[in-house]
Amino acid sequence: MDEEKVQLGFPSAIPKGHGWNELIALDGLDLLRKYEETLKILSSQDDLIGTIFTKAHNKIEQPVLLKKVISLIEGENWLSMDGDLKGSIYESILEKNGQDKKSGAGQYFTPRALINTMVEVTNPLITETVCDPACGTGGFLLSAFDHMKTQSKDQEKLRFLRNEALSGNDITPLVVTLASMNLYLHGIGTEHTPIRCQDSLERTPATLVDVVLANPPFGTRPAGSTDISAMRDDLYVTTKNNQLNFLQHIMLMLRNGGRAAVVLPDNVLFEGGAGETICKKLLTDFDLHTILRLPTGIFYAQGVKANVLFFRKGTKTKDVWYYDYRTNIKHTLA
Incomplete structure (x- = not known):
């Protein structure tokens, strides 16, 4: 949803370098490491994002499964959904x-x-x-x-x-x-x-x-x-x-x-x-x-x-x- 807002000209609420585009561009262990790093960064934010990701950690240990989940999410237009x-x-x-x-x-x-x-x-x-x-x-x-x-x-x-x-x-x-x-x-x-x-x-x-x-x-x-x-x-x-x-x-x-x-x-x-x-x-x-x-x-x-x-x-x-x-x-x- 944040990335869709950015495409419409709104500012991102996600710290630079940890947005959705950074995740979908990766595969394998690079994706896994980036995802875990992103969760750590997001959980440290002192705002709504930080609260949503409070003490968040990765439970999907296989990169191929994580990639599949991300691809499924990417396939939806969340901002236009009521x-x-x-x-x-x-x-x-x-x-x-x-x-x-x-x-x-x-x-x-x-x-x-x-x-x-x-x-x-x-x-x-x-x-x-x-x-x-x-x-x-x-x-x-x-x-x-x-x-x-x-x-x-x-x-x-x-x-x-x-x-x-x-x-x-x-x-x-x-x-x-x-x-x-x-x-x-x-x-x-x-x-x-x-x-x-x-x-x-x-x-x-x-x-x-x-x-x-x-x-x-x-x-x-x-x-x-x-x-x-x-x-x-x-x-x-x-x-x-x-x-x-x-x-x-x-x-x-x-x-x-x-x-x-x-x-x-x-x-x-x-x-x-x-x-x-x-x-x-x-x-x-x-x-x-x-x-x-x-x-x-x-x-x-x-x-x-x-x-x-x-x-x-x-x-x-x-x-x-x-x-x-x-x-x-x-x-x-x-």
């Missing part, structure tokens, strides 16, 4: 990979129907900011974008939506790459990527947002992760429970009046000690207006029982609408 079509193709690959238990990618995949439901209930507006602190491949941000872009034809609002309204973090470099590319192909983050490769829990929120949509990772924090209690003093309670820490972080990053939809496993809602303290805070300082009980098997991880919490900051909870979509219901990705 943006929605490119995005849809890429997203379908992510979805298929997320449904493949052998690939292990399902841990990053939230079913599209659930994503869209959470977006519709929170109803982000085109003038608002939306964040996913554990964004995976960017499904929530993309759905929010689709929901918001039809609300106005004002060019300044649309520019704000594409380049400033959305943000996300993830700690896995490959996933950051997938998310950045996914959004870019849908016309989001064309000035700079809204995705950062960082641990959301290590930092006090730098800015408050209007809407948070998230499906935080289940289980404990990865081995070697920073002790959250040593990094932050703004959390309501100290705990090693990953889901409770994400819930606290999300509660803190909302503006007054901000809304959130968060997927959490059953045990978080009923855990004593830290869980009880956070739950009281949620009911006192937030309007926890809806809990959606999800069917077993909706996620890749087998046996996970989860709920979606919908809440608004700044108003005390009066009534909770509890929707049971689990009893006698079964959805599975198996």
Whole structure:
């Protein structure tokens, strides 16, 4: 795509000497060496290109296969292809990979129907900011974008939506790459990527947002992760429970009046000690207006029982609408 833009007179975003033409002109070991050198250079860039190629490395060891892949890519006119079509193709690959238990990618995949439901209930507006602190491949941000872009034809609002309204973090470099590319192909983050490769829990929120949509990772924090209690003093309670820490972080990053939809496993809602303290805070300082009980098997991880919490900051909870979509219901990705 970059080379096609150059042919139309636009400047290249790729460092000189590492463009597409340099690759397609080579064969054999020269191609392999040049490709690996190019990946290293691109991953070091401090811009959208650098994010897309975060920690990228070559997995095609045979030059003839690499040449074949490059030739297949060269045979398409990517710039003339409709943006929605490119995005849809890429997203379908992510979805298929997320449904493949052998690939292990399902841990990053939230079913599209659930994503869209959470977006519709929170109803982000085109003038608002939306964040996913554990964004995976960017499904929530993309759905929010689709929901918001039809609300106005004002060019300044649309520019704000594409380049400033959305943000996300993830700690896995490959996933950051997938998310950045996914959004870019849908016309989001064309000035700079809204995705950062960082641990959301290590930092006090730098800015408050209007809407948070998230499906935080289940289980404990990865081995070697920073002790959250040593990094932050703004959390309501100290705990090693990953889901409770994400819930606290999300509660803190909302503006007054901000809304959130968060997927959490059953045990978080009923855990004593830290869980009880956070739950009281949620009911006192937030309007926890809806809990959606999800069917077993909706996620890749087998046996996970989860709920979606919908809440608004700044108003005390009066009534909770509890929707049971689990009893006698079964959805599975198996």
